[in-house]
Amino acid sequence: MGETKYLKDIKSPDDLKKLPMEVLPELAKEVRELIIETVSRTGGHLAPSLGTVELTIALHYVFNLPKDKIIWDVGHQSYTHKILTGRADRFHTLRTHGGLSGFARMSESPYDAFTVGHSSTSISAGAGIATGKCLNKDCSKVISVIGDGSMTAGLAYEGLNHTGDLKKDLIVVLNDNEMSISPNVGALSNFLSRKLTAKTFMDWRTEFKGILSSTPNIYKFFKKMEESFKAFVTPGMLFEAFEFQYIGPINGHRLDHLIKTLENVKNAGTPILFHTTTVKGKGYEPAEKNPTYFHGVGSFEVATGNCCKISGAKAPSYTNVFGDAIVEFARENDRIVAVTAAMPEGTGLTNFHDEFPTRFFDVGIAEQHGVTFAAGLAAEGFHPVVAIYSTFLQRAFDQVLHDVCLENLPVCFAMDRGGLVGEDGPTHHGAFDLSFLRCIPNLTIMAPKDEDELRNMLYTAVNHNGPTAIRYPRGQAVGVPLSEKPSLLPVGKAEVLHEGEDMIILAVGRMVCEALDAREKLAEKGVSAGVINCRFIKPLDMETIAGAVKKTPRVITAEDNALMGGFGSAVLEAIQEAGVTGVRVSRVGLPDQFVEHGAPGILRAKYGVDSQGIIKTAEKLLNDFPLKSNG
Numbered sequence: 001m002g003e004t005k006y007l008k009d010i011k012s013p014d015d016l017k018k019l020p021m022e023v024l025p026e027l028a029k030e031v032r033e034l035i036i037e038t039v040s041r042t043g044g045h046l047a048p049s050l051g052t053v054e055l056t057i058a059l060h061y062v063f064n065l066p067k068d069k070i071i072w073d074v075g076h077q078s079y080t081h082k083i084l085t086g087r088a089d090r091f092h093t094l095r096t097h098g099g100l101s102g103f104a105r106m107s108e109s110p111y112d113a114f115t116v117g118h119s120s121t122s123i124s125a126g127a128g129i130a131t132g133k134c135l136n137k138d139c140s141k142v143i144s145v146i147g148d149g150s151m152t153a154g155l156a157y158e159g160l161n162h163t164g165d166l167k168k169d170l171i172v173v174l175n176d177n178e179m180s181i182s183p184n185v186g187a188l189s190n191f192l193s194r195k196l197t198a199k200t201f202m203d204w205r206t207e208f209k210g211i212l213s214s215t216p217n218i219y220k221f222f223k224k225m226e227e228s229f230k231a232f233v234t235p236g237m238l239f240e241a242f243e244f245q246y247i248g249p250i251n252g253h254r255l256d257h258l259i260k261t262l263e264n265v266k267n268a269g270t271p272i273l274f275h276t277t278t279v280k281g282k283g284y285e286p287a288e289k290n291p292t293y294f295h296g297v298g299s300f301e302v303a304t305g306n307c308c309k310i311s312g313a314k315a316p317s318y319t320n321v322f323g324d325a326i327v328e329f330a331r332e333n334d335r336i337v338a339v340t341a342a343m344p345e346g347t348g349l350t351n352f353h354d355e356f357p358t359r360f361f362d363v364g365i366a367e368q369h370g371v372t373f374a375a376g377l378a379a380e381g382f383h384p385v386v387a388i389y390s391t392f393l394q395r396a397f398d399q400v401l402h403d404v405c406l407e408n409l410p411v412c413f414a415m416d417r418g419g420l421v422g423e424d425g426p427t428h429h430g431a432f433d434l435s436f437l438r439c440i441p442n443l444t445i446m447a448p449k450d451e452d453e454l455r456n457m458l459y460t461a462v463n464h465n466g467p468t469a470i471r472y473p474r475g476q477a478v479g480v481p482l483s484e485k486p487s488l489l490p491v492g493k494a495e496v497l498h499e500g501e502d503m504i505i506l507a508v509g510r511m512v513c514e515a516l517d518a519r520e521k522l523a524e525k526g527v528s529a530g531v532i533n534c535r536f537i538k539p540l541d542m543e544t545i546a547g548a549v550k551k552t553p554r555v556i557t558a559e560d561n562a563l564m565g566g567f568g569s570a571v572l573e574a575i576q577e578a579g580v581t582g583v584r585v586s587r588v589g590l591p592d593q594f595v596e597h598g599a600p601g602i603l604r605a606k607y608g609v610d611s612q613g614i615i616k617t618a619e620k621l622l623n624d625f626p627l628k629s630n631g
């Protein structure tokens with residue numbers, strides 16, 4: 001990107017405030033160019049960030065950061081915010097290992113008021129910060145910026161409800177682009193789009209005022225009427241029921257209107273709902289035309305918007321294998337229904353939606369509702385498949401436990417993005433599902449070693465009379481052929497792939513391939529390592545595992561999950577309960593910390609959740625427990 005006229009001198013919002021308002025559209029152009037150019041290389045959330053360029057400039061222009069706080073809901077739209085707060089020179093490191101996060105993070109900058117990534121937290125966080133400021137007798141301002149999609153989560157209403165009662169000085173900016181990742185869903189979305197344009201309404205108001213000013217009593221009557229009229233024809237009435245003063249809708253790309261209106265409301269001192277309408281992907285035609293694709297995009301050619309092909313992408317993604325399998329099974333079994341929480345594309349359900357529209361449910365960003373909704377469907381004799389990212393299922397833990405598993409209802413959780421996901425980082429790694437699900441009674445937990453086993457697991461799950469969870473990684477599968485027909489797996493039975501004299505590697509999910517690779521490399525060093533695909537994390541195949549560990553005293557467990565409470569913990573518990581002694585167990589998995597963002601390969605190598613990590617563990621085990629001590 002060439003030398004900029006304005007952006008080059010902006011190192012903080014104070015520098016921005018020095019610019020005359022009339023040059024801000026030019027600045028917006030420069031910011032857009034930087035975002036498009038950078039994201040075309042690094043990948044990222046292009047459309048959300050392009051849609052909030054003017055809104056961000058206006059907020060930075062009117063408020064006094066970092067004393068005033070802006071909380072960005074999800075934080076995927078915060079690229080302009082980062083660029084204007086002294087990170088423009090590092091913006092090219094976006095989402096790279098050691099570089100800028102793709103979301104707002106408190107640890108990255110004092111200008112990032114709250115760490116985000118999971119949606120709909122900004123109002124609650126804003127209310128907490130505003131209340132804290134009040135207690136500290138600090139009169140600086142708090143602004144929560146939340147999208148219309150994120151407004152479909154119950155948490156947002158918990159925040160509105162409490163804030164309206166607290167009457168704290170909080171401005172909630174609703175960034176309404178009528179899009180979630182896909183077109184937004186739900187009654188609220190229809191309600192929000194039932195808005196009178198601000199201009200039309202203001203024209204009517206001026207006209208009425210002129211006619212009635214000569215008759216004060218009638219004017220007072222119509223003044224009352226105006227409030228109820230406005231409440232009826234604009235979404236105001238919903239928010240005013242929460243005791244928020246509704247302002248809007250304001251064109252979110254008109255810097256003059258935004259700045260003027262924000263100046264007017266900034267000192268209201270009470271809860272404000274500032275409704276702006278924006279275009280997702282604004283300023284980049286391919287993104288405006290296809291905001292769903294450009295919501296979260298890999299590297300692409302700026303000139304055409306075409307994605308840069310990944311060289312040698314031979315295997316299908318686990319997501320697509322799941323998407324094809326659920327359609328295949330649903331054709332034969334009309335009890336199968338599918339639920340997604342605003343992520344039909346990401347979870348691979350678009351074909352299911354097209355073929356079975358009456359059996360497909362997009363509940364919006366409402367994971368808790370989605371799980372209990374599925375439980376309701378199961379109570380009526382259906383077999384719901386809840387397709388959901390591992391990290392987002394965290395939000396519905398109680399619903400899984402209390403509403404599904406307690407009564408042993410036949411709901412299948414198809415958990416995509418299990419394990420490290422890469423560039424999205426700590427808020428998105430599916431690092432904990434084996435740990436937080438394993439403690440729930442009645443739940444069967446599976447992890448496939450490849451795409452063929454994923455299909456067999458889904459087949460087993462939809463024919464299992466109880467709750468199941470299948471977790472599989474983001475991205476490409478292994479590249480094995482799919483069997484002609486799916487098979488029912490023996491629930492709770494592991495699969496012995498290789499025997500071993502010197503040690504046994506017990507692996508789950510994508511770590512099975514890593515274990516097979518490690519076994520080959522260890523064999524070159526004269527070490528005989530067995531490999532067992534422990535594909536059921538619960539119920540664990542105690543018989544096979546106990547039998548294997550009795551034969552060799554060196555055991556490695558391998559999982560792409562937190563070690564705390566994960567698969568390795570389950571094996572330790574099993575060995576102890578089986579009364580097996582004289583066994584040395586080393587566990588390969590994620591440490592007790594949040595794993596940063598970065599390319600998956602870099603992270604897996606750093607944290608040893610790959611074949612090299614298994615080999616290193618094996619070598620240490622042999623060193624501590626030398627071969628001569630066999631038997």
Ligand SMILES: Cc1ncc(C[n+]2csc(CCOP(=O)(O)OP(=O)(O)O)c2C)c(N)n1
Nearest residue numbers: 048117118119147148149150179180181342
């Ligand atoms: C709890 C949770 N569920 C799902 C997601 C995935 N997700 C990220 S952004 C998004 C859509 C957000 O829509 P909106 O708030 O309208 O923002 P926009 O992208 O339109 O700017 C979704 C579903 C998430 N981040 N958090």
Ligand SMILES: CC(=O)[C@@H](O)[C@H](O)COP(=O)(O)O
Nearest residue numbers: 074076117296346417424474
């Ligand atoms: C911001 C958000 O939460 C989603 O857009 C998420 O980043 C999608 O992740 P995938 O790219 O793995 O589908």
Ligand SMILES: [Mg+2]
Nearest residue numbers: 147148149179
């Ligand atoms: Mg939106």
